[in-house]
Amino acid sequence: MTIRLKATTILAGFAPAVLLGAMATTAVAQDAIRVISHRQPALEYYTNQMIKALPEGRVTAELMPIDKELELASITMSSQSDAIDVVYLNDASFRRFAANGWLEPLDDLWEKYKDEYDLDDFPPSVIEAVSYDGHIYSMPILTNTELFFYRKDLLEEAGINPPATMDDYMAAAAEMNSPRRAGTIMSLKPVDAALNEAHWYMNAIGDGWFDENWRPIFNNEAGVKAITALKEMSQYAPRGFTSHANDESTINLQQGLATMGLQWFTRAAAMDNPEQSRVVDLIDWVAPPGGGARIANDGYAISKFSSADREEVFKMLAEAASKESMLEGAKFSMPPRLSILENADLAKQYRWYPAARKALETGAAFPAMPDFLDVGEIVTRHILRAVTGEAEVQAALDQAAQETEELLASRGYYEN
Structure with a gap:
């Protein structure tokens, strides 16, 4: 039986072993793409966008504090389990997961779908931030400062x-x-x-x-x-x-x-x-x-050990990271797309944007x-x-x- 969780589900307080067991149980539902993520307003929005990108019941998402999420992902991927398909990674954790060989390279899919999803709208600095050793491993979701x-x-x-x-x-x-x-x-x-x-x-x-x-x-x-x-x-x-x-x-x-x-x-x-x-x-x-x-450029990566269809998962991520999605999500986080960052209306609509642009210039x-x-x-x-x-x-x-x-x-x- 598929256990489908909404993106707003919070698993704080559960031990990683318990979470891993729960996710392993859902692994019997072969049709469900399983996403785990840190919990904060922007990521609640983007995981919901992933859920809406595919038919109902195709995506499950669990949101939790960052330390629990990274521990769960590390336990799962180090054992080469397919209990997780997609994982949220910030800039620091991303490099460790990529260096360990736990992530699926996305170069071929990026090239195949770059026109359909206007992936060239992501600036080179953002592509570099989600790349490791010359390969793209993550779909950029937000620039955070x-x-x-x-x-x-x-x-x-x-x-x-x-x-x-x-x-x-x-x-x-x-x-x-x-x-x-x-x-x-x-x-x-x-x-x-x-x-x-x-x-x-x-x-x-x-x-x-x-x-x-x-x-x-x-x-x-x-x-x-x-x-x-x-x-x-x-x-x-x-x-x-x-x-x-x-x-x-x-x-x-x-x-x-x-x-x-x-x-x-x-x-x-x-x-x-x-x-x-x-x-x-x-x-x-x-x-x-x-x-x-x-400052950080964060995103969602596909597990190297996922048994889900990688092309379908990639398209789900690309839909969540589309221009339309990110324009709506701009109230929660700074989108990494150039076309949206250059949108003058955002500064009028969201009064913290001017400070954020200055923080990007002075941050590290x-x-x-x-x-x-x-x-x-x-x-x-x-x-x-x-x-x-x-x-x-x-x-x-x-x-x-x-x-x-x-x-x-x-x-x-x-x-x-």
């Missing part, structure tokens, strides 16, 4: 301009912090959320993560200054910030429990949703102070290495030790750098 959200009414009342530098940000958060409302959100749940936050500080204040030979530089003087600033800023964050990710920080902004902070473009529309938000029309956006916040992607998420597990663990006072900042970063070098040396990054 982190924005700086702030309560324009509260800052205006206090006579504070939107922060342009990290020093401005620190001063504004300190002044706006109160028992009633945190000065800033802070998302330090390992690994993805904490890595995003640290990435901003490492670029805006530090010198980045690595030198040209993949040797860590995040423990140099500038890196120590960056994480020291993160530690100091944490005193203005809500309680429990070390377990907060995007959902928790979004809610804190929506419910008026925090004044400002870093959050994804894809969460902007939720601020003006009267069914969810108490701050409709009170939030505004600028490019993150100091620049260097994360994660380092282009397949193993960066594994590095992130090491780095975020030690950054949290520093932020919570368990270790001195320099000592924590030195330990992280040592473990990172050992990991990368074991994977052949350095010549003997």
Whole structure:
């Protein structure tokens, strides 16, 4: 019997083994194309577009937090199981999955259908972002960038301009912090959320993560200054910030429990949703102070081990990524198609677009290495030790750098 789930289904809280078992059960339904995805508004929209692209019952979709989704996908694909057909991957996880040989190359289908679906409308930078070792592996769905959200009414009342530098940000958060409302959100749940936050500080204040030979530089003087600033800023964050990710920080902004902070473009529309938000029309956006916040090109890839018809799956993805679909989806995420990015009406319709365009100019992607998420597990663990006072900042970063070098040396990054 086919178990068909709607794209809005949430599987948070289930252990990966349980999820894998549940998906294995659905594998008996040979006609169902199985999609797993991170859960956020833009991806809810695009998975629904996939469901609508084929007859009813042909597509099932499960949405869950990013850490659970990636763990489930890793368990499934490393065992060469066909329990998953399509997986959502962000820029960092994509490289690891492609390097492991878990994804189906799409070059032939891209060439075959490029005119029908106007695939040349994706700029070369986006195609490069979904390619690995010269092959296209993913259908680009959204260009995402982190924005700086702030309560324009509260800052205006206090006579504070939107922060342009990290020093401005620190001063504004300190002044706006109160028992009633945190000065800033802070998302330090390992690994993805904490890595995003640290990435901003490492670029805006530090010198980045690595030198040209993949040797860590995040423990140099500038890196120590960056994480020291993160530690100091944490005193203005809500309680429990070390377990907060995007959902928790979004809610804190929506419910008026925090004044400002870093959050994804894809969460902007939720601020003006009267069914969810108490701050409709009170939030505004600028490019993150100091620049260097994360930008990402994310998409959906076909599992190398899928037993579904790859051409049908590709066409389903292409329909979801069509011009018409992305124009409608622009309210949730920044589409990676040139024709839509150049649409002047979007800036009038969605008031966070001007800030997003500026953020794209000043942002920075994660380092282009397949193993960066594994590095992130090491780095975020030690950054949290520093932020919570368990270790001195320099000592924590030195330990992280040592473990990172050992990991990368074991994977052949350095010549003997």
